[in-house]
Amino acid sequence: xxxxxxxxxxxxxxxxxxxxxxxxxxxxxxxxxxxxxxxxxxxxxxxxxxxxxxxxxxxxxxxxxxxxxxxxxxxxxxxxxxxxxxxxxxxxxxxxxxxxxxxxxxxxxxxxxxxxxxxxxxxxxxxxxxxxxxxxxxxxxxxxxxxxxxxxxxxxxxxxxxxxxxxxxxxxxxxxxxxxxxxxxxxxxxxxxxxxxxxxxxxxxxxxxxxxxxxxxxxxxxxxxxxxxxxxxxxxxxxxxxxxxxxxxxxxxxxxxxxxxxxxxxxxxxxxxxxxxxxxxxxxxxxxxxxxxxxxxxxxxxxxxx
Amino acid sequence: xxxxxxxxxxxxxxxxxxxxxxxxxxxxxxxxxxxxxxxxxxxxxxxxxxxxxxxxxxxxxxxxxxxxxxxxxxxxxxxxxxxxxxxxxxxxxxxxxxxxxxxxxxxxxxxxxxxxxxxxxxxxxxxxxxxxxxxxxxxxxxxxxxxxxxxxxxxxxxxxxxxxxxxxxxxxxxxxxxxxxxxxxxxxxxxxxxxxxxxxxxxxxxxxxxxxxxxxxxxxxxxxxxxxxxxxxxxxxxxxxxxxxxxxxx
Numbered sequence: 001x002x003x004x005x006x007x008x009x010x011x012x013x014x015x016x017x018x019x020x021x022x023x024x025x026x027x028x029x030x031x032x033x034x035x036x037x038x039x040x041x042x043x044x045x046x047x048x049x050x051x052x053x054x055x056x057x058x059x060x061x062x063x064x065x066x067x068x069x070x071x072x073x074x075x076x077x078x079x080x081x082x083x084x085x086x087x088x089x090x091x092x093x094x095x096x097x098x099x100x101x102x103x104x105x106x107x108x109x110x111x112x113x114x115x116x117x118x119x120x121x122x123x124x125x126x127x128x129x130x131x132x133x134x135x136x137x138x139x140x141x142x143x144x145x146x147x148x149x150x151x152x153x154x155x156x157x158x159x160x161x162x163x164x165x166x167x168x169x170x171x172x173x174x175x176x177x178x179x180x181x182x183x184x185x186x187x188x189x190x191x192x193x194x195x196x197x198x199x200x201x202x203x204x205x206x207x208x209x210x211x212x213x214x215x216x217x218x219x220x221x222x223x224x225x226x227x228x229x230x231x232x233x234x235x236x237x238x239x240x241x242x243x244x245x246x247x248x249x250x251x252x253x254x255x256x257x258x259x260x261x262x263x264x265x266x267x268x269x270x271x272x273x274x275x276x277x278x279x280x281x282x283x284x285x286x287x288x289x290x291x292x293x294x295x296x297x298x299x300x301x302x303x304x305x306x
Numbered sequence: 307x308x309x310x311x312x313x314x315x316x317x318x319x320x321x322x323x324x325x326x327x328x329x330x331x332x333x334x335x336x337x338x339x340x341x342x343x344x345x346x347x348x349x350x351x352x353x354x355x356x357x358x359x360x361x362x363x364x365x366x367x368x369x370x371x372x373x374x375x376x377x378x379x380x381x382x383x384x385x386x387x388x389x390x391x392x393x394x395x396x397x398x399x400x401x402x403x404x405x406x407x408x409x410x411x412x413x414x415x416x417x418x419x420x421x422x423x424x425x426x427x428x429x430x431x432x433x434x435x436x437x438x439x440x441x442x443x444x445x446x447x448x449x450x451x452x453x454x455x456x457x458x459x460x461x462x463x464x465x466x467x468x469x470x471x472x473x474x475x476x477x478x479x480x481x482x483x484x485x486x487x488x489x490x491x492x493x494x495x496x497x498x499x500x501x502x503x504x505x506x507x508x509x510x511x512x513x514x515x516x517x518x519x520x521x522x523x524x525x526x527x528x529x530x531x532x533x534x535x536x537x538x539x540x541x542x543x544x545x546x547x548x549x550x551x552x553x554x555x556x
Contacts, residue, residue, distance in 0.1 A: 053404045055554045076407040087402035089314075091321045103310045104406040148402065 002029040004064055004078075004156050004186040005050065011058030012045055012210075019045045020056075021210035025188070027156070027203075032182035034197030034204040034218075035190040036292075038300045042210040043190045044084055047158050050188070051081040064155055077106060080154035082162055086145025090134030094125055094144055097133055098151055105152035119151040122177055138165040146174065150181065157181055158188045163196065175200050194292045204292065206299055213299040227288040228260045228268065229253075233281030244278070246271045257284070307408045311416025316423040319386070328382050329428050332375070339374050340435045343367040364446040364453075368436040369522050372453040375432050376518055379425075379461045380493060384485035386424070387468025388478040390417055391549070396476040404553070414546045418469055425461050429454065449524035456521025459534040460514060464489055466541035473545045473552075489514075 005027050012020040020042040027033055037043050048054040050061060052072055061068040061075075068075040089097055098116045107115045120126050123143040128136060133144055142165055149157055159178070163171045178200050181187050189201065197204050198218060206214035241250035241258060249261040262271050268287060275282045319325040347366045354360040394400040403413050433454060439445060467488050472481040496513035510516050517530040 048401075051401075051405045053401050053553065073407045073409060076405060079405055081401065081405040083398060083401045085398040087397075087399040089318065089399055090397075091318060100310070100314050101402065101406075104307070104403070104408065106307070106407055 003027070003062075004029055004031075005062065005188075007046075007050060007059065007061045009059040010046060010049055010056050010061070012042075012049060012054065012056050014045075018210050020049070023059075023207065023210065023212055025050070025205070027186040027188065029155075029184070029186055030182060031203055032178060032187045032189060032201045034201035035188055035207070036192075036194070036197065036204060036296060037190075037207040041207050041300070043207065044160055045210075046207070047081070047160050047188065047190060048083070051079050051158050052076055053081070053083070077152070078155040080149035080152065080157045082145045082149040082157075082159045084160045086141055087148070088133045088141055088144060091132065093130055093132055094120070094136075094147075095129040097144065098147055101148045102151045105154075107152050115151050115153070119147040122150065122180070123147040124173055139167060139170045142166055143170070143174070146177070154185065156186050156188070160190050161192070162189065163191065163193065171196075194296060198292060206296055208300045214295060227290065228262065228271070229257050229284070229286040229288055230260055230275065230282065231257045231284035233283055236278070236280045240278070244271075244274050246274055259288075307412045308416040308419065311403070311408070311413060312420035312423065315390075315417050315420025319421070319424045322389075325386060325424065328386055329431070332378050332382060332428060333431055335378060336371060336375055336432055337435065340367065340371050343370050344439075362446060363439055363443050364436070364449045367439065368445070368450055368453055371432070371436060372457050373522055375429075376457055376460050379428075379457070380464060380489050381486075383425075383461060383464040384468055384482045384489065387421060387465055387485060388472055388482035390421060390469045391473040391545070392476050392478045392481045395473075396478075410546050410550050414469070414542055414549065418465065418542060421465050421469070422462060425465060426458075429458055429461070432457075446524070452521050452524045452526050455526065456518050456530075459521075459531070460518050463514065463534055463537045463541075466538040466545075467492075470541040470545045470548070473548050 003026060005025065007023070007025040010020050010023040010025075011018065023042070023046055025033070025046070035043055035046070045054065049056045050063075050068075052068055052075070055069070063075040064078045066075040066078075089100075092100070095116065098119055099112055102112045102115045102119075120129060123146050125140070125143055125147055128140060133141060136144065142162065146159065146162055149159065162178070163174050166174060175196065178187055178189060182200075182202070189197075191197065202218050204214070204216055204218055205212055235256070238250050238252060238258075241247055241260065246262050246266045247260050248263045251259040253259055260271075262268070268285075272282070272285055275285070344367055347363065350366075391400070394403070408416075436445065436450060464485075468481075468485045471484040471488065472478070474484065475481050492512065492514045494513070494515070496510045496516050511533070517533050520527055520530055
């Protein structure tokens with residue numbers, strides 16, 4: 001597999017409080033990682049470390065196989081980064097700014113003009129090239145920020161909340177852009193909008209208090225049904241349900257249905273057979289998918305086990 | 307890469323009204339001094355003509371002009387240098403530079419050289435005044451070059467101190483005040499040298515003013531050159547260290 005970034009055991013402390021505590025991130029070409037976590041979980045800190053803006057106090061980062069800490073100049077050629085606050089010089093025009101970004105990122109002289117044109121086109125900036133960045137609307141400024149991150153065609157693009165402050169149409173465009181980027185590059189995307197992860201990303205990683213608490217492929221996460229809603233003609237007691245081999249937990253809901261949590265790796269068909277065989281008159285069985293939101297809330301509100 | 311950063315810095319200074327007003331004010335005041343000196347020269351010229359080894363045009367007009375220019379630049383450089391880094395820290399634009407494949411040394415040198423390019427423009431304009439005297443007289447070019455060199459090195463030192471202090475804070479106003487403090491202190495530190503003690507000699511050596519004065523007399527001493535280059539190098543290194551540490555400590 002073509003690993004574009006591999007960060008292992010990242011550690012960073014602010015004062016006494018560890019902000020990032022033993023975090024691993026690995027992305028291959030074609031990956032779009034949704035990087036989630038509550039405010040203050042260490043998302044931005046991690047992204048700043050991955051892009052060389054902040055030195056980690058522990059761990060290693062390899063971009064495209066090059067160690068970021070030992071050979072920063074070479075590694076940074078493959079990096080594009082949009083921080084939380086877009087790093088825009090307000091007194092420059094979009095064209096001036098992007099060509100500065102292209103030159104700064106060592107785009108060869110003959111290709112700079114093309115690079116700027118392509119970045120403008122991809123971010124929908126073709127009509128505002130001559131305008132001052134300071135006079136653009138928030139949405140356009142955000143797009144200039146993204147254009148800056150991709151102007152040198154980096155292999156890894158790190159975007160810290162790229163769709164903040166955009167209107168729904170612009171959000172759709174940016175998501176489309178991120179999908180396109182993901183075809184050739186790897187993208188890390190932090191966001192608070194959970195449906196965004198499901199529509200754009202193919203992987204999701206949730207961090208809480210500087211540690212990874214959840215990491216999965218978006219497709220897996222949709223396939224795994226962890227909770228079943230069932231209803232019977234003749235209601236059994238909760239104890240009867242739990243005594244079934246496959247059931248880990250059972251709950252009675254207000255509407256006469258039960259919520260069952262099977263043991264992991266139990267096929268739903270096996271559980272259904274058992275329920276039918278018990279002779280309670282199974283009437284309904286609905287696999288319930290845990291939404292990303294439920295997973296997020298569950299993992300980030302409970303106290304981590306010490 | 308240094309050139310890319312330097313040219314952006316240079317252009318961005320010309321985009322700010324502050325830089326233009328500083329250039330305007332300095333030209334206005336220096337032109338006034340230039341006129342006053344020229345006037346004095348014309349009054350004393352008949353008497354000078356009879357004296358052997360009398361001071362010439364360069365001594366009576368260029369030297370006082372450059373002397374005054376050093377004082378004004380000391381007052382104006384902090385206003386221009388205060389934004390060099392603190393503005394970028396405050397607006398978050400510094401991360402554009404940090405993410406790019408450029409080293410901290412290239413960033414600092416680029417910014418410094420861009421700023422010195424701006425200073426060079428203002429010195430060039432100042433130089434035009436004494437050069438205009440060529441229309442009706444002759445100048446001592448050696449002495450003029452020494453004056454210009456002295457002024458350039460002094461301002462370069464101001465700028466190196468300014469960029470360092472600008473890297474210490476995200477508040478441009480605080481950077482300006484801090485730079486004023488250091489510059490004025492270095493300017494007057496030789497006041498304590500009157501005593502003639504061992505420490506007095508040290509203070510005298512540390513003072514910007516005492517080195518500048520020799521150059522104004524047309525004396526290019528290597529010890530003065532070393533003093534300036536040393537100060538500039540030290541403050542640029544401190545800036546690089548400080549910004550590198552910022553990435554670690556923050």
